[in-house]
Each structure stands twice: as structure tokens, then as C-alpha cells.
Amino acid sequence: MVNDSSIDRVVVELRRLADSGAVGEKLPSTRALQQRLGVGPVTVQRALGRLVAEGRLVTRPGAGTFVSARRTVQASDTDWQQVALGPSPVQTSGLDVLFQLMGTPGFQLGAGYLDPGLRADTRLAAAASRAARRPDAWASSPTAGIPELRSWFSRQIGAEPENVLITPGSQGALSATFRAILPAGHPVLFATPTYPGALAVARSAGLIPIPVPGDQDGIRPELLRDAFARTSARLLVIQPTYANPDGSVLAAQRRGEVLDICRRAGAFIVEDDFARWLGFAAVPPPPLWQDDDHGQVITILSLTKVLAPSLRVGAVIARGPVMSRIAAMRIVDDSFVARPVQHTAIELVSGPAWSAQVRTVGSALRERAATLGAALARELPECSFTPPRGGVNLFLRLPQGVDDIAVATSAGRLGVAVAPGRFFTIGEQEAGHLRLSYAGIRNEDIPTAVGLLAQALHAVAGRTPGFAN
Structure with a gap:
């Protein structure tokens, strides 16, 4: 396996050679660089490719690799942008x-994210290879996602495939869902402590996050009831299963009460179920979706955490008109999730590797x-x-x-x-x-x-x- 740190080390050395060499000067051969730096041919080739992409080197077939002409960077005065931009609506929230x-x-x-020893890199590489050979691998995708993957996600929580919308991970799902439901200036309740990415989405959309503290058994129902009464909010964001940052689980005796409080308030619940497959036990708690008969719960799932950071695949699962609105927002944002990524996901989760x-x-x-x-x-x-x-x-x-x-x-x-x-x-x-x-x-x-x-x-x-x- 090629280690990214070894590539970075070779890149630093090659960058030094390029910066100290004359324009047009030829670099040592790949074999010579291997011997000099104590790495394999793939590491050298990937490092060279990175410097070619930077414009520091140029390759000539049959001749070798040479120092390219240096690009002169002109300093420019961009202070005018501060006036034009004004206050930033984007808040990263850490x-x-x-x-x-x-x-x-x-x-x-x-x-x-998982360390390299736990990531599914090898399994994903095999799945991606199979996915790339599918006849329709590079065609456009249905905006809601490929049917196979929608069906797989639906089976995970007992939903119907038509209730599933494939998204680029949970962050994109949260963004589309928040903005589809609430206009700027409205309050949104968060079970706290909570995920900073969700806070960043809410604040950048002009929403006003309101905390509802929890304890070792999850969000406290009496505080949730009080928060709805004080704010007239129409949305609760909660991670009932293995929450970030404390790994807590919403207690079984609180699930029905939380749903009932939200139902009486006429509010949606965004169930951020990002950690469904990160449990210590064989079977995780059931999603809130399964206890909801009124279309209040919008469940978000993701494969990213359990597989690898760069497999940005997730799903929004919702019933009724709210799903149409979220789907429309997803089309506005970026049309659809790339088909090769979806095919890679279904190749992995539908086999024994999952x-x-x-x-x-x-x-x-x-x-x-x-x-x-x-x-x-x-x-x-x-x-x-x-x-x-x-x-x-x-x-x-x-x-x-x-x-x-x-x-x-x-x-x-x-x-x-x-x-x-x-x-x-x-x-x-x-x-x-x-x-x-x-x-x-x-x-x-x-x-x-x-x-x-x-x-x-x-x-x-x-x-x-x-x-x-």
C-alpha cells in the first residue's frame, strides 16, 4: 500500500529540486529517484504527478521530466472586496x-473519522472497480438516486424506496433539509450538546439555533416542551442514536414523549442517524422513524463514518410534501449524486464485505x-x-x-x-x-x-x- 505520508515526503524533496533547478533542467530518472529517496515507483510517479499538476514540472514522453518555466505571481489589491462583500452570512461554527x-x-x-487501519479502503477499491465497469456507470443519475441504493437504505429502517432521497453524505442532507423547511430568521431547536456541522448549516441559512439540554438518557422532555412554548419553533434536530459528541442514546421511555411533544407543537423532527452502524452492540436502537405515523420524522443516514471519509453517500428519508420540497432543494443545489459513487456504495453494502x-x-x-x-x-x-x-x-x-x-x-x-x-x-x-x-x-x-x-x-x-x- 502506498502511504500518503511517504508521497508527501517525496513531494517536498522534488519541490526543492524543482525550485533550485534551472528552467528546462532534467530531473533524475524515476529509478534514480527511487534509490535516492528509498521509495517505490508508484510513490515517485504520484509525487511527480502532483508537481506536474502544480506547474512546477513538465513531462515529455520518451525524454523525461523537466523543470517548467516559473509562473510569476502578481500581487493584487483585493481590499475592495471587503466593502463589496459586507458581513459574511457563512458561519462555520468550529x-x-x-x-x-x-x-x-x-x-x-x-x-x-476512522483511522486507515479501520477504513474500508481495500473493500471500497474493489467495489469501485466493479462499479466503474457497469454499463451505465457514467450516465446521469435519477435525481432521487439509483433505485438499488434507495431500496437498500429503505430496508435499513423499514421505509419504502419512494421515501428515500440519496444525498452526498449527511452534511448535504442537513443543509438541504433545513433550508427546505424553514426560511431565514426562524428558530430551530437542537438537542445539546450537538454536531457543529448542523449548527453551521443552520446559522449560515439565517436560522436561530435554540439549545435543549439533555442528560445521559438524551434530550430532556420537560425542557423540550418549554422550548416549544417559548419559541414556537417548527423543527427539532436530534441524534437519538450514539450522539455526537457524547455517544448517548435517547432512552426508550422518552421516545414516545418526545414524538408527542413535537406532534402537539406541529413540528418536524430531523433525526440525524449518522452513527447507525457505529454501535458496540449487535443491534442498534430502532430509528425514531419506526415510531412515527404522522410524517413528522425526517431521518438522515450516512455511509461515510463507517466506511471512509471520501465516500460521501447518505440518504434523507421522509414522507409527504416535505420530501418533495427537500428533493427540489437537492436539485437546486447540485442536481444528483454522481452515479459511480452510488454504484460503488451499492456494490459494497450488498455483499459480504458490508x-x-x-x-x-x-x-x-x-x-x-x-x-x-x-x-x-x-x-x-x-x-x-x-x-x-x-x-x-x-x-x-x-x-x-x-x-x-x-x-x-x-x-x-x-x-x-x-x-x-x-x-x-x-x-x-x-x-x-x-x-x-x-x-x-x-x-x-x-x-x-x-x-x-x-x-x-x-x-x-x-x-x-x-x-x-
């Missing part, structure tokens, strides 16, 4: 920071969550958390007065990436938190990472007035 964490070297407790991937991921996540919990109890007894019941995250409550941004920054300097908890909340909080993800770190590395995190927290706490360890 989503940009979370994506930056993915590229942070060291121990990865910040990214919510169940094997789900079992492997669930077993590894269960082990990592247990290791993380034990390490935190040992190294940071002054912090608290509720053990996650599934998913890829744990929400760590910090001691009173300790700043989450300061701890995350300090941990980053020690080589541990963690996510500040404030991005997952709305408004002021009683205490700071960190979102710790165990998806992107090997189980054997977790104790070392937590030990470094403890050093970072204690360093920050030592500078916090009134804190005593």
Missing part, C-alpha cells in the same frame, strides 16, 4: 477547526472506548464523563474554570489533537468540555495520548485561579 484537526500530526483524538466492515468497526470502537475511559479515570480523575454507548466520541467535562481552548492548544503542542467542547454547544456553559474521538487513534496509543493530555490540562489548570489538583 467546523473548519475540526477539519484542520484531521491533518494534525501526532496522536489523533480530535478527528471523528457486514464484515460493520463487525470489525464495532468491535474496534468498543475496545477503544473502554481503553479511553480507563485511561481518563486513571490520569484525569478530576474530570468526568458518561461512557458512550456507541459512536466514535466521548465528551469530557473539565474542572470548573479550566478553559477548553487553552487545554486543546496546550495538548496540540504536546502532539495530541483534541476538539474544544464549545463548538458542540449553544450559548454559555457551566463548565468547559473536550470532545475526544477514538475513531482515528490505535488502541495501543490511547494511554500515551491521555497521559500527554493530562500534562496539558494540568499545565493550564496550574495557571487557572482557584484551581487545586
Whole structure:
């Protein structure tokens, strides 16, 4: 397997050669570069391809690779754009920071995606190869998605295929759904803590997020009832199964009450079911969709988390006129999901590789969550958390007065990436938190990472007035 880090290393070396060489100067042969850099031919070819794409090198068939003419970059005055643009309607709500964490070297407790050892890369490569050979692989897709994939998603939660709309992952689904249901300026209730990507979509669409706190059993019904009474909101966003960031599950005794409260308020429920296949147990809790007879629940599913970050395939599942409106918004946004991507997804999920991937991921996540919990109890007894019941995250409550941004920054300097908890909340909080993800770190590395995190927290706490360890 070609490692991206080895390609990056070769790119840096080739870039140095190109920048120091004269225009038209020939680079060493591929074989010579292999020997010089200690890598294989595929790594060299991919690195060369990257520099050709950058315009630093040019290849001539039969002659070799040469330093290309340097492009002169002219500085321009773009200050006028600040006047023309005015205040930005786009609010990332920390989503940009979370994506930056993915590229942070060291121990990865910040990214919510699977590490290379758990990703379905090999299985997806085989599925993509088969998908590309399908006769209709490169034709346009039905705007709602290919029938096979719609049928597969419908079977997962007991819906009908006509209720399913294929989307480019859950982020695109959330965006289309929010904007299709509510105009700018309207409130939208969020079970908190919650996913920053959903907050970013809501705020960028001009909606007003309102928090409805939860506990270890999910959203608190009495606070939900009060929130509807105070705001007249028409939409609740909730992750009832293995929520991000705390891995909680909506308690069985609360499901009916939450549905009834929303029904009386005349409100839709967006059930962000992104983690359905990331459970520790063999069978996850049923989706809220199965308890809804009135078309209130709009369920969003995604294959991205359990397979690989770049397989951006998900689904919106809804009944009635609201589905027509969401489907229309999807057409306006980007017409349809690329057919080769959909074919790749159905090739994988319809074969034995799917169940094997789900079992492997669930077993590894269960082990990592247990290791993380034990390490935190040992190294940071002054912090608290509720053990996650599934998913890829744990929400760590910090001691009173300790700043989450300061701890995350300090941990980053020690080589541990963690996510500040404030991005997952709305408004002021009683205490700071960190979102710790165990998806992107090997189980054997977790104790070392937590030990470094403890050093970072204690360093920050030592500078916090009134804190005593």
C-alpha cells in the first residue's frame, strides 16, 4: 500500500529540486529517484504527478521530466472586496477547526473519522472497480438516486424506496433539509450538546439555533416542551442514536414523549442517524422513524463514518410534501449524486464485505472506548464523563474554570489533537468540555495520548485561579 505520508515526503524533496533547478533542467530518472529517496515507483510517479499538476514540472514522453518555466505571481489589491462583500452570512461554527484537526500530526483524538487501519479502503477499491465497469456507470443519475441504493437504505429502517432521497453524505442532507423547511430568521431547536456541522448549516441559512439540554438518557422532555412554548419553533434536530459528541442514546421511555411533544407543537423532527452502524452492540436502537405515523420524522443516514471519509453517500428519508420540497432543494443545489459513487456504495453494502466492515468497526470502537475511559479515570480523575454507548466520541467535562481552548492548544503542542467542547454547544456553559474521538487513534496509543493530555490540562489548570489538583 502506498502511504500518503511517504508521497508527501517525496513531494517536498522534488519541490526543492524543482525550485533550485534551472528552467528546462532534467530531473533524475524515476529509478534514480527511487534509490535516492528509498521509495517505490508508484510513490515517485504520484509525487511527480502532483508537481506536474502544480506547474512546477513538465513531462515529455520518451525524454523525461523537466523543470517548467516559473509562473510569476502578481500581487493584487483585493481590499475592495471587503466593502463589496459586507458581513459574511457563512458561519462555520468550529467546523473548519475540526477539519484542520484531521491533518494534525501526532496522536489523533480530535478527528471523528476512522483511522486507515479501520477504513474500508481495500473493500471500497474493489467495489469501485466493479462499479466503474457497469454499463451505465457514467450516465446521469435519477435525481432521487439509483433505485438499488434507495431500496437498500429503505430496508435499513423499514421505509419504502419512494421515501428515500440519496444525498452526498449527511452534511448535504442537513443543509438541504433545513433550508427546505424553514426560511431565514426562524428558530430551530437542537438537542445539546450537538454536531457543529448542523449548527453551521443552520446559522449560515439565517436560522436561530435554540439549545435543549439533555442528560445521559438524551434530550430532556420537560425542557423540550418549554422550548416549544417559548419559541414556537417548527423543527427539532436530534441524534437519538450514539450522539455526537457524547455517544448517548435517547432512552426508550422518552421516545414516545418526545414524538408527542413535537406532534402537539406541529413540528418536524430531523433525526440525524449518522452513527447507525457505529454501535458496540449487535443491534442498534430502532430509528425514531419506526415510531412515527404522522410524517413528522425526517431521518438522515450516512455511509461515510463507517466506511471512509471520501465516500460521501447518505440518504434523507421522509414522507409527504416535505420530501418533495427537500428533493427540489437537492436539485437546486447540485442536481444528483454522481452515479459511480452510488454504484460503488451499492456494490459494497450488498455483499459480504458490508457486514464484515460493520463487525470489525464495532468491535474496534468498543475496545477503544473502554481503553479511553480507563485511561481518563486513571490520569484525569478530576474530570468526568458518561461512557458512550456507541459512536466514535466521548465528551469530557473539565474542572470548573479550566478553559477548553487553552487545554486543546496546550495538548496540540504536546502532539495530541483534541476538539474544544464549545463548538458542540449553544450559548454559555457551566463548565468547559473536550470532545475526544477514538475513531482515528490505535488502541495501543490511547494511554500515551491521555497521559500527554493530562500534562496539558494540568499545565493550564496550574495557571487557572482557584484551581487545586
